[in-house]
Amino acid sequence: MRSMTYLLSIKNLKVSYSNIEVLKGINLDVKKGEKVVIIGPSGSGKSTLLKAIDGLVKINEGEIIFDGVKVNNENIIKVRSEIGFVFQNYTLFPHFTLLKNVMFPLQEVKKLSKEKSEKIANEALESVGLLEKAQSYPFEVSGGQRQRAAIARALALNPKLLLLDEPTSALDPEFVGEVLEILEEIAKKGITMIVVTHEVDFAEDVATNVVFIDGGEIIEMGPPSEVLVSPRSERLKKFLSRIIRKRLVYSK
Amino acid sequence: MIDFSFLTSIFPYLIQGLVFTLELSIFGFILGFFLGITLAVLRLSNDRLLSSISSLYIDLIRGTPLLVQILIIYFGLPSLGIYFDPITAGILAIGLNSGAYQAEIIRSGIRAIPKENIESAQSLGLTDFKTYRFVVLPLAIRNVVPALTNELVTLVKDSSLISVIGVPELTRRGEYIIAWTFRPFEVYLLVALIYFVVCYFLSKLSAKLERRLAIPGFFSSKE
Numbered sequence: 001m002r003s004m005t006y007l008l009s010i011k012n013l014k015v016s017y018s019n020i021e022v023l024k025g026i027n028l029d030v031k032k033g034e035k036v037v038i039i040g041p042s043g044s045g046k047s048t049l050l051k052a053i054d055g056l057v058k059i060n061e062g063e064i065i066f067d068g069v070k071v072n073n074e075n076i077i078k079v080r081s082e083i084g085f086v087f088q089n090y091t092l093f094p095h096f097t098l099l100k101n102v103m104f105p106l107q108e109v110k111k112l113s114k115e116k117s118e119k120i121a122n123e124a125l126e127s128v129g130l131l132e133k134a135q136s137y138p139f140e141v142s143g144g145q146r147q148r149a150a151i152a153r154a155l156a157l158n159p160k161l162l163l164l165d166e167p168t169s170a171l172d173p174e175f176v177g178e179v180l181e182i183l184e185e186i187a188k189k190g191i192t193m194i195v196v197t198h199e200v201d202f203a204e205d206v207a208t209n210v211v212f213i214d215g216g217e218i219i220e221m222g223p224p225s226e227v228l229v230s231p232r233s234e235r236l237k238k239f240l241s242r243i244i245r246k247r248l249v250y251s252k
Numbered sequence: 253m254i255d256f257s258f259l260t261s262i263f264p265y266l267i268q269g270l271v272f273t274l275e276l277s278i279f280g281f282i283l284g285f286f287l288g289i290t291l292a293v294l295r296l297s298n299d300r301l302l303s304s305i306s307s308l309y310i311d312l313i314r315g316t317p318l319l320v321q322i323l324i325i326y327f328g329l330p331s332l333g334i335y336f337d338p339i340t341a342g343i344l345a346i347g348l349n350s351g352a353y354q355a356e357i358i359r360s361g362i363r364a365i366p367k368e369n370i371e372s373a374q375s376l377g378l379t380d381f382k383t384y385r386f387v388v389l390p391l392a393i394r395n396v397v398p399a400l401t402n403e404l405v406t407l408v409k410d411s412s413l414i415s416v417i418g419v420p421e422l423t424r425r426g427e428y429i430i431a432w433t434f435r436p437f438e439v440y441l442l443v444a445l446i447y448f449v450v451c452y453f454l455s456k457l458s459a460k461l462e463r464r465l466a467i468p469g470f471f472s473s474k475e
Contacts, residue, residue: 054375081377090368094467095390105376108386139469157376 006065007032007161007192008053013062015045015052022048024216025062030161030209035187036194037203037224040213041239046196049213050163053194054085067160081109084154084162089170091150092138098125099134102153110157124156125149128182144175148182155186162186164195200243204228212236259442262429269425270446276342276414276421277407283347284407285400288354292392293384295359306355313352319413321345326417342414342421346407357399361392394465401458405451412447422446 008030015023022045030036038046051057053064055076064071071079085091092101102121106112112120125131128148130141138146147167154162167183168176180202187193187206197203203210203224210227212220214235220227231237294306313321325348326341336344365388373387374380393400415424426443430436 051371056371056374077377077379079377080375083375085372085375087368087372090366091372093369093373093387093391094470095394104386105378108382109377137468139467141469 006030007034007067008194009065010049010053011063011065013049013052013064014060015048015057016060017048017057021060022216023052026213026216026218028211028218028221030192030194032160032192033190034192034208035206036209036211037207038194038196038211038213039198039200039203039239040219044213045216046213047165050085050165050194050196053161054080054083054163081157082160084157084159086147086150086154086162086164086167088166092146092153094138097135097137098130098141098149101138101149102156105153105157120156121152124152127155128152142175143171144178147171147175147179151179151182151186155191160192162191162193164193164197166196166198168197168199198243200228200240212239214239254438254441258433258435259438262439262442265429266422266425266443266446269420269422270450272339272419272421273408273411273423274450276339276346276411276419277404279343280346280350280411281404281407283343284350284354284403287347287351288358289389291351291355292358292362295355296362310352310355313349314356318345318349318410319416321349322413322417338414338417338419341417342411342419345414346411350403350407353403354400357396357403358389358392360399361394361396362388364395365391394467397462397465398458401454401461405454408450408454409447 006029008028010026010028013023013026014021026045026049028036028049038049040046048057052059053066055071066079067082069075069079092098093104096104099118099121102124103114103117106117106120107114110117122131122134125134128151130145130149130152133141133145133149138149141149151164151167164183168179171179176199180199183193183195183202184206195202195206207224209221210224211218212227212231212233212235219233220231220236227236228240231240291306291310294302295310297303322342322345325345326336326338329336369391370383370388373383378386411421412423414421415427418424420428422443426439429439433439
């Protein structure tokens with residue numbers, strides 16, 4: 001019953017790669033419309049958590065309930081079609097134009113006609129300011145434009161949940177802003193998002209909940225005004241001070 | 253010395269043999285290509301049994317001579333009541349053999365694809381079949397065009413082994429001419445030259461194909 005009130009409910013999730021336990025019992029509930037930002041050091045299990053939600057890694061223990069249904073091997077294809085996923089890099093298929101990248105899942109997954117798919121795809125590209133690049137290939141545009149197109153593709157499918165795995169980490173600094181701006185815009189539209197990022201400013205502005213993961217466990221969780229402003233654990237204090245110090249160095 | 257008028261006179265007869273050579277190698281290559289894709293996908297699958305069967309096949313084929321495989325198919329299988337005409341046996345032998353080599357080539361092509369590209373296809377809700385058909389294989393094959401055309405060139409040359417089961421391909425026809433004329437040096441030299449021209453042409457074609465299939469912008473902005 002409890003899970004019905006949440007769009008996503010993760011219970012005691014454990015994931016191991018060979019013999020190393022990467023997630024050690026994660027519990028996380030996400031309500032519809034919430035923006036969850038996950039922060040944490042490299043190798044802490046953030047990306048694995050996102051992949052586990054989308055069934056891209058094998059779960060050793062625990063369960064994931066999405067939209068009231070327990071995710072399993074039988075319904076994973078359907079679940080995936082309702083969850084958008086933007087990776088750090090290589091989300092787009094390099095042998096398709098941007099337009100085809102967006103159209104392709106509409107035709108093959110949503111089974112829409114070519115005309116309808118093309119119309120939706122063009123609108124999606126327009127909404128991220130890439131209509132004039134529709135016929136370009138991913139490697140012919142900038143990294144920032146690639147990420148914007150990847151976001152457009154995810155949104156065109158009208159997902160119930162959008163997962164973003166460090167969407168700006170692989171970008172040159174000059175492109176980070178344009179991608180974050182798009183994400184802020186989307187966030188305002190009410191879509192449920194889980195974003196793994198090191199952009200603390202973005203977390204402050206957009207997040208309804210910030211989750212700090214370290215060593216495969218959730219160490220702290222709460223609204224940004226608590227977690228980011230007055231962290232309780234030593235680990236989070238250290239982590240934040242490192243990130244903020246880095247930011248100060250950059251801004252000089 | 254080399255008698256050019258003699259060479260000109262046997263040339264049309266040899267070219268008719270080249271048609272068989274190309275038929276054997278091209279159809280063998282195509283058979284091997286689809287077999288290779290299947291074996292590569294099975295080998296990479298999570299199903300241990302399927303993966304081991306694929307590995308075993310690849311090891312067996314690569315660990316035995318093509319000539320012996322040809323002899324087994326044409327002279328051995330009839331004892332089990334399975335008969336093939338020489339050309340079918342030849343295509344089958346080349347295809348079954350090349351499949352093992354192409355499987356390894358395609359497998360390396362699949363492994364070279366960024367993991368995120370594959371995960372991204374899965375994350376869209378594509379089935380495994382569609383993920384392979386639209387994303388994995390098109391990218392994998394682009395990665396290995398030079399290796400695959402190299403394999404085709406090898407097959408054109410190796411198809412000369414099919415002469416042992418009586419297919420009148422290029423090498424076999426050369427042998428016929430030698431039996432009538434006792435001029436092995438000139439004839440074999442001409443046969444070699446014809447193989448060379450074909451293989452040279454195929455390598456050039458490969459470079460063209462590679463450029464055509466190249467992912468736009470990939471090499472200029474490779475990160």
